[in-house]
Structures are given as structure tokens and as C-alpha cells.
Amino acid sequence: MPKLHWEDFKPGDVAVYGPRLVTREEIVAFAAEFDPQPMHLDEAAASATLLGGLAASGWHVSSLVMRMMADGFILNSASMGGPGVEEMNWLKPLRPGTQIRLRATVMDSRPSKSRPEMGLTKLRYEMLDEAGGVVATMVATAMFGRREKAAS
Amino acid sequence: MKYFEDIRVGDRYALGRHTFTAGDIKAFATRFDPQLFHVDEAEAEKSHFGALIASGWHTASIWMRLMVAYRRREMDVARARGEPVAEIGPALGFRDLKWPKPVYVGDTIDYASEVVETRASESRPRLGLLTVASTGVNQNGETVISFISTTFVERRPGK
Numbered sequence: 372m373p374k375l376h377w378e379d380f381k382p383g384d385v386a387v388y389g390p391r392l393v394t395r396e397e398i399v400a401f402a403a404e405f406d407p408q409p410m411h412l413d414e415a416a417a418s419a420t421l422l423g424g425l426a427a428s429g430w431h432v433s434s435l436v437m438r439m440m441a442d443g444f445i446l447n448s449a450s451m452g453g454p455g456v457e458e459m460n461w462l463k464p465l466r467p468g469t470q471i472r473l474r475a476t477v478m479d480s481r482p483s484k485s486r487p488e489m490g491l492t493k494l495r496y497e498m499l500d501e502a503g504g505v506v507a508t509m510v511a512t513a514m515f516g517r518r519e520k521a522a523s
Numbered sequence: 524m525k526y527f528e529d530i531r532v533g534d535r536y537a538l539g540r541h542t543f544t545a546g547d548i549k550a551f552a553t554r555f556d557p558q559l560f561h562v563d564e565a566e567a568e569k570s571h572f573g574a575l576i577a578s579g580w581h582t583a584s585i586w587m588r589l590m591v592a593y594r595r596r597e598m599d600v601a602r603a604r605g606e607p608v609a610e611i612g613p614a615l616g617f618r619d620l621k622w623p624k625p626v627y628v629g630d631t632i633d634y635a636s637e638v639v640e641t642r643a644s645e646s647r648p649r650l651g652l653l654t655v656a657s658t659g660v661n662q663n664g665e666t667v668i669s670f671i672s673t674t675f676v677e678r679r680p681g682k
């Protein structure tokens with residue numbers, strides 16, 4: 372399969388990646404290392420919090436979005452990294468045993484002004500559970516190499 | 524954690540430092556962000572970064588770890604004084620996250636957060652919304668991460 376370049380992402384394009392199973396073990400492992408709050412570690416303690424039961428750290432959710440982007444298209448692309456994330460909303464607790472999918476929609480595409488070999492692609496991501504409920508949304512810009520450099 | 528009513532815009536939390544090792548960087552990236560410049564030194568040298576760099580999500584996750592540890596120290600102090608401790612979380616999300624410079628192996632990042640907004644929750648009268656602006660700065664004084672995040676904080680009981 373040829374590598375994806377900036378030219379291959381057109382505004383309006385939609386793709387769905389996954390599914391990926393999120394286990395209790397990985398929720399607790401991430402939390403133990405990076406976000407050791409009871410609501411991410413222990414069912415009994417979590418049930419007393421607003422989450423109403425064990426759920427993944429928001430940063431785990433974000434990291435899973437990254438992994439699904441990587442497996443979905445980044446690893447097969449001329450990715451040049453990302454300058455940041457416009458916004459991320461953790462809308463719904465991500466529970467153990469959920470099969471997640473990632474829906475990616477291309478929102479905007481523009482060439483880099485300073486680097487003729489690069490283009491910028493703005494995407495909106497939605498992490499979905501089995502029932503189609505939106506667990507999280509993210510809007511971020513990715514940098515990709517161009518198939519053909521712009522004339523400079 | 525302080526109760527919502529005791530938190531002021533401008534309050535600053537010095538969260539401490541973390542030094543990123545090659546092992547750390549590759550372990551995180553293997554799980555969540557296996558792009559070659561995060562998992563393979565030789566390939567990273569050939570990339571436009573020039574050397575192995577941490578996933579931006581790793582840099583962010585370390586902020587969370589240091590924030591949780593900071594809150595725990597605050598809680599321990601409050602409990603030792605016999606003061607009640609406010610519940611915090613969950614977080615709602617973040618915006619304007621930027622990674623202006625890469626984090627390379629051996630970089631030491633100094634993290635801090637500052638309160639930029641507090642407001643009552645309309646849907647949950649027991650809770651307030653706390654918004655902080657956070658940064659991570661490397662040993663050369665360069666910002667490697669910045670973002671603005673919002674979380675629920677418990678209000679003082681009886682108000």
C-alpha cells in the first residue's frame with residue numbers, strides 16, 4: 372500500500388478505525404503509572420465518585436486515540452508529527468470491556484507557508500463505544516509530507 | 524485539595540520535575556504512539572527531529588502524574604491539621620494543547636499549573652469548575668508543552 376501523503380486527506384473524508392478492546396487491566400495499569408486516582412484504580416472507590424464506577428483516565432483515553440490514529444493511518448503515512456491539539460473533551464466514562472472505534476473526519480487542509488515539503492491537515496476525531504455513544508472528541512492538526520513539493 | 528471557594532485565579536502549583544529516559548520514552552510509545560521517531564533511535568536520527576523524542580501524550584501524562592502527587596501532598600498536610608479535604612475530578616477535557624519543542628532523551632521538564640478561571644457548575648450545585656493553564660519547561664528554559672484544562676472540584680459543604 373503506498374504511503375499516505377498530505378494530498379491524500381481531503382476535507383469531508385471520513386474513516387472509522389478499530390474496534391479495539393479496552394481491558395480493566397490496561398485501565399488500571401495506565402492509572403497506576405500516570406493517574407493514580409481511586410476512580411481509575413478501584414471499583415469500590417470509583418463507585419463513590421462522579422464517574423460512578425471504574426473508568427479510564429482521560430489521558431489514557433487521549434493516548435488510545437493516538438494509538439488508533441497510529442494504527443489507522445499515521446504509521447502508513449509521511450507523518451511529520453503534530454504541533455498540538457485544539458481541543459479534547461472527555462464526555463463519557465470509558466469502562467473496562469468496551470470495544471472502541473475511532474471516527475476521523477478531515478476538516479481542513481492547507482499547505483505549510485514556511486515549509487514547501489509539508490502540508491497541514493486538521494481532523495476531528497470521535498471515540499465511539501459499541502452503542503455508538505461518543506466517549507470523547509478531539510480536534511487536532513497533523514503535519515504530513517507532500518508527495519510533490521510545492522514550487523518555492 | 525482545597526475547596527472550590529478557597530481557590531483563586533492566579534494560584535500557582537509548582538508540580539516538580541521529570542527526566543525522560545530512552546527506556547521511558549520507548550515504553551510509552553510502544554504502547555500508544557509507535558511512530559519510528561518515538562521507538563527507534565536509528566530511525567529517529569534519520570527523521571527531521573534528529574534523535575529519539577517522547578510522544579507528546581507521554582509529556583502530557585507525566586503532568587498528570589505530578590499533579591496527582593502534588594494534590595496528595597496537599598491532602599496529607601490538610602489531614603494532618605485535621606482539615607477536611609475536597610474531592611477533585613473527573614476532568615472534562617482540555618484545549619489549546621501545544622508541543623512547541625520536542626522532548627529528547629535526558630531532558631528534564633519542570634511542570635507548573637496556574638488557575639485561570641473558576642466558575643460554579645450549573646448542572647451540579649455541589650461542584651465548581653476549575654480551569655488551569657499548565658506548562659512544561661525544559662532545562663534550557665524552552666516550553667515543551669502547554670495546555671488549558673478543566674476539572675470538577677467539590678464546593679465547601681453547606682453553601
